[in-house]
Amino acid sequence: KNRREHYVYSVQEEVFDYIEKITNAMLAEQHAAKKYAGITDQ
Secondary structure, X not given: OHHHHHHHHHHHHHHHHXXXXXXXXXXXXXXXXXXXXXXXXX
């Protein structure tokens, strides 16, 4: 039982890690797009 809980916990950790990476990548992409749009507007 304890080992199973630990397994579930580690899987959740991996999932949160993955979501965080994707979120950061999306935010970075949006930031770059806005920066690029600002450059092309001028």
